Amino acid sequence: xxxxxxSYRFREERQGDWKRLDLILTKAENGGVKNLxxxxxxxxxxxxxxxVSSLSVARSISLxxxxxxxxxxxxxxxxxxxxxxxxxxxxxxxQFLRRDWPAAVSQSVWTTLLAAFFFFGGWALAFFLCLQDxxxxxxxxxxxxxxxxxxxxxxxxxxxxxxxDEGTTGDGELTAFSSFLFNNNAQIALFAFxxxxxxxxxxxxxxxxxxxxxxxxxxxxxxxxxxxEFTGWLMIHGVTELFAIVLAGAAGxxxxxxxxxxxxxxxxxxxxxxxxxxxxxxxxxVIMLIxxxxxxxxxxxxxxxxxxxxxxxxxxxxxxxxxFYAPRKAPDA
Amino acid sequence: MTxxxxxxxxxxxxxxxxxxxxxxxxRARLAEEMRVAKMVRRLVTPEGAAIxxxxxxxxxxxxxxxxxxxxxxxxVIATLLGLTFVAGALNPGSANIAFAxxxxxxxxVRNFYYIFFEIGQRAATPGKRILGLxxxxxxxxxxTANSVLARNFIREIEIGLPFQFALMGGDQFxxxxxxxxxxxxxxxxxxxxxNKDKMRVGDLIAGTWVIKAPKAKLMDDITSSAARPDVxxxxxxxxxxTEAYGIHELHVLEDVLRQSTPEIKAQVATRIRAKxxxxxxxxxxxxxFLEAYYAALRRRLEQRMLLGExxxxxxxxx
Numbered sequence: 180x181x182x183x184x185x186s187y188r189f190r191e192e193r194q195g196d197w198k199r200l201d202l203i204l205t206k207a208e209n210g211g212v213k214n215l216x217x218x219x220x221x222x223x224x225x226x227x228x229x230x231v232s233s234l235s236v237a238r239s240i241s242l243x244x245x246x247x248x249x250x251x252x253x254x255x256x257x258x259x260x261x262x263x264x265x266x267x268x269x270x271x272x273x274q275f276l277r278r279d280w281p282a283a284v285s286q287s288v289w290t291t292l293l294a295a296f297f298f299f300g301g302w303a304l305a306f307f308l309c310l311q312d313x314x315x316x317x318x319x320x321x322x323x324x325x326x327x328x329x330x331x332x333x334x335x336x337x338x339x340x341x342x343x344d345e346g347t348t349g350d351g352e353l354t355a356f357s358s359f360l361f362n363n364n365a366q367i368a369l370f371a372f373x374x375x376x377x378x379x380x381x382x383x384x385x386x387x388x389x390x391x392x393x394x395x396x397x398x399x400x401x402x403x404x405x406x407x408e409f410t411g412w413l414m415i416h417g418v419t420e421l422f423a424i425v426l427a428g429a430a431g432x433x434x435x436x437x438x439x440x441x442x443x444x445x446x447x448x449x450x451x452x453x454x455x456x457x458x459x460x461x462x463x464x465v466i467m468l469i470x471x472x473x474x475x476x477x478x479x480x481x482x483x484x485x486x487x488x489x490x491x492x493x494x495x496x497x498x499x500x501x502x503f504y505a506p507r508k509a510p511d512a
Numbered sequence: 513m514t515x516x517x518x519x520x521x522x523x524x525x526x527x528x529x530x531x532x533x534x535x536x537x538x539r540a541r542l543a544e545e546m547r548v549a550k551m552v553r554r555l556v557t558p559e560g561a562a563i564x565x566x567x568x569x570x571x572x573x574x575x576x577x578x579x580x581x582x583x584x585x586x587x588v589i590a591t592l593l594g595l596t597f598v599a600g601a602l603n604p605g606s607a608n609i610a611f612a613x614x615x616x617x618x619x620x621v622r623n624f625y626y627i628f629f630e631i632g633q634r635a636a637t638p639g640k641r642i643l644g645l646x647x648x649x650x651x652x653x654x655x656t657a658n659s660v661l662a663r664n665f666i667r668e669i670e671i672g673l674p675f676q677f678a679l680m681g682g683d684q685f686x687x688x689x690x691x692x693x694x695x696x697x698x699x700x701x702x703x704x705x706x707n708k709d710k711m712r713v714g715d716l717i718a719g720t721w722v723i724k725a726p727k728a729k730l731m732d733d734i735t736s737s738a739a740r741p742d743v744x745x746x747x748x749x750x751x752x753x754t755e756a757y758g759i760h761e762l763h764v765l766e767d768v769l770r771q772s773t774p775e776i777k778a779q780v781a782t783r784i785r786a787k788x789x790x791x792x793x794x795x796x797x798x799x800x801f802l803e804a805y806y807a808a809l810r811r812r813l814e815q816r817m818l819l820g821e822x823x824x825x826x827x828x829x830x
Contacts, residue, residue, distance in 0.1 A: 184811050185818075187733050194730065201730075208634055231561040240818065242810050244763050245731050245770070252728040254563050258555070259635070259646070259725070263654055268631065271657050279658070358612035362619045366668075369623065373668040376700070376713055434717060447716065451650075454717030458662030465623075 186241035193233050197253060200226040204256050227257045275459070283459040284503040287429050290436065294428030297383045298421070301390025302397070309398030319395045334403045341405065341412045342483045357476020364420060365468045368427035372434070372461040379435025386428045393421075411488035416474035418496045423467035430460035467499075538827060541760070550708070553723075555652045568645045568722040570704045573712075579639030584625050588618055626664040631657055636725075644726035650709075650719050659718040666714035673697040734769055738807035746793065747804035753788040754812035758825035762813060765806050769799075777802060 183191075203219050203226070215223075234250040241247065284291070308315040313330040367385070374381035393413075400409035437453030438446065474491070482488055551567045568576075592614055599610035629637040635655055636646040647663070649655045677693035680686065704710045715721055738744065757765075768780050781798035784790070784805060792801075816823060 183739050184735050184807070184814065186810075186814055187735050187739070190733060197730065228559055231557060231559050231563075234563070235561050240814060242759060242762055242814055242817070243733060244766050245728075246733070249728040249730045251564060252726060254557075254561070255565065255723075255725055256727075258557055258563055259648065260633075262558075263633070263635075271631070275657070356612075358615045362615050365619055365623075369665050369668050370672070373666050373672075376666065376669060376717065447719075450717050451719035454662040454666075454719065455656065455658040458658050458665055458718070461665050462661050 186237070186243060186246075189236065189240065190243070190246055193229070196226055196229055197233065197250070200230055200257060201253060204253070204260055207260055208256075223257075224261065227254075227261050230254050230257060275462070279459050280463045281503050281507070283456045284426060284463065286456065287433055287460065288504075290432040291425060291429040293432055294382075294386055294425045297386040298390040298425055298428065301387035302394035303390075304387075305391040305394030306398045306401070309395045310402065313398075313402070316395050316399060319391055330399050330402070332399075334405065337400060337403055337405055338408070341408050357472045360475060361468055361472035364424070364471070365465050368423060368464040368468060369461060371424070371427040372430045372457060372464075375431025375434035375457065376438060377435070378439045379432045382428050382431030382435065386424070389424060408485060411485040411492070412479065414492035415479050415482065415488040416471045418492045419467050419474060419499065420471035422496075422499055423464040423471060426460055426467070427464040430457035430464070433457040433460070534827070538825070551710075553709075553721075557652075565648070566724040567710050568643075568724050570710055572643050572645060572724075573704060573710070573722060576637065576639035576643045576645055579642055580625065580637050583638055584621055587621055587625075591617055623664070626667070627660055630655075630660045630664070635660075640722070644724055645722050646725045647720050648723050650715075650721050655720065659720050661718075663712070663714035663718035663720050666712070666717050669697065670700045670703070670713055674701050731770065734766065734803055735807040735810060738803045743800060743804055744807075746796070747801070747808065749788070749790075749805065749808040751812070753790065754808050756788050756826065757809055758823040758828050759813055760825040762806070762809055765802065765809070769802055769806060774798075 199222070203215060203223055206214050206219075212220075230250060231254050234247075234254050237243075237247055237250055305315070305319060309319075316330050367389070371382050371385050374385065397406075397409065397413075400406060433453050434450070434457045437449045441449035444452070474495075478491060479488070482491070551569065553565045553567065555563045555565050557563060595610040595614050599607045626637055630647050634641060634646065635648065640646060647655060647660070649659060674694060674697040677690050677697055680690040680693070700713050703713050703716075709715075709721055711721055738747075765780070768777060778798045781802050784802070785792060788805075790801075790805075813823060
């Protein structure tokens with residue numbers, strides 16, 4: 180058989196190994212690494228290197244399109260498998276909770292303060308404007324907002340919205356309400372993060388807007404002398420929820436800052452580095468909002484004592500601050 | 513294949529034998545090859561070998577997204593129907609709980625569907641998998657979970673924002689605001705069309721891109737059947753005959769042999785016989801002739817390639 184083409188002989192000698200690699204990859208792609216036997220795991224790196232070198236030889240000696248395309252696809256798949264991440268979802272989650280999330284937050288102190296400035300600035304602005312002239316409330320909210328929690332409401336009615344009477348609401352209603360609020364807030368948080376790409380300007384607007392909404396409502400209760408009670412009602416979950424919104428805004432600013440002022444790096448590299456950090460923060464916000472929704476839906480409706488509400492608010496704040504900013508041991512590299 | 517024919521005649525001075533029509537076709541083909549080559553990125557592995565990655569085109573990306581959206585809606589609607597059925601069977605109070613559950617479920621399907629699939633070993637949602645696409649890190653490193661989160665959370669402004677503006681209506685002022693907003697957010701939506709790497713905003717932020725990773729099948733070598741002694745002795749092509757075509761024609765012939773109908777094979781065989789002035793011998797079928805000629809042509813071209821001469825096509829006379 181001396182009449183065979185060189186490229187054909189080349190292929191004949193190696194195709195057994197290519198097919199073995201193909202089989203291992205297909206198995207791994209379908210069911211993860213667990214499906215592979217020890218023997219296959221050991222063979223994989225050798226087969227991968229062989230396929231890669233086959234590809235470069237084939238490119239220079241073979242004109243068989245099918246062989247080149249096959250090797251090209253095989254090597255790409257093998258490359259992504261060999262150099263791909265090997266951690267399980269559980270490990271990744273643990274790493275996220277133990278290291279990535281607090282690290283991302285504590286590295287962004289300045290953007291967090293900036294986001295807090297916009298949010299509480301909007302809050303203070305609306306609060307003082309409304310205290311001077313309640314007409315502002317209608318400017319901010321329009322009619323029919325917060326089922327009658329407006330300046331025309333009586334003190335008794337407002338007080339009734341803060342506390343839950345026994346048996347007035349079923350459990351189902353609470354769950355529905357808190358899940359609706361979670362949905363809404365989480366979507367806003369992700370929105371604040373994504374809008375950061377437009378240099379953070381829409382993020383700032385979103386923060387101010389949400390601050391104004393709460394600030395004006397706060398003024399209504401304050402004016403009726405319910406400031407202390409309302410703070411308890413709001414803060415039992417608000418500490419977590421507002422912290423999450425501020426952090427989502429901070430994540431937006433991290434991206435916006437990186438895109439607008441890339442510094443010494445290229446704009447792409449800078450956006451990329453910031454994006455990783457900001458996405459971690461945004462993911463964390465979703466988790467915080469889940470906790471906030473639970474506190475809001477159940478904790479607030481079931482706890483009617485101001486003191487306990489303040490205690491819950493204070494301890495959640497302390498927990499978050501310690502979790503995010505307390506210095507921790509550097510990971511063992 | 514949509515390249516427009518050039519307005520001025522092609523300079524054919526160097527190759528007197530080339531016809532006008534053929535020159536136009538060749539130019540169109542080369543333009544198409546250039547366009548395809550622009551979508552290829554080289555990745556040098558740590559072993560020092562280069563792998564060519566082909567980027568997914570904007571239309572493929574859109575197609576994959578449509579499939580994913582359809583799947584997401586199917587999941588959400590099926591769950592809603594299922595919950596309605598279950599809640600209806602129980603007492604009315606449970607409807608609220610069912611609705612609450614569904615609402616949270618909706619949020620997670622909307623935002624975490626993509627993340628769930630792209631974080632996995634295949635780095636592709638079902639839609640991408642159907643179209644042979646996958647997400648990869650732009651620097652060739654491993655695709656981190658943070659990248660997957662970043663590229664998918666950004667989707668909120670690429671899809672959500674234009675959608676919200678499109679639904680926004682109201683009075684005249686509101687309509688103008690909506691139009692302005694739609695144009696502004698349209699920039700994010702159409703971002704992949706306007707950059708050479710076909711990146712979404714999310715890809716840009718996450719440092720990723722979407723590449724084609726189709727599974728290819730290794731087929732039999734065509735020359736294996738032509739190498740049988742009884743066949744090879746029958747077809748003795750002269751050097752001049754094997755010089756008639758180049759690599760491009762060889763690849764077209766490979767495609768014809770692998771996937772076309774007998775009628776097309778017959779036509780191609782007739783044209784090749786005419787071109788190389790091959791007299792059909794008794795009992796010679798088109799398929800056997802084509803396979804034998806393919807083997808001879810490839811042998812000749814591969815020999816020349818080993819000497820550093822790549823004869824790109826039949827017009828390449830060196």
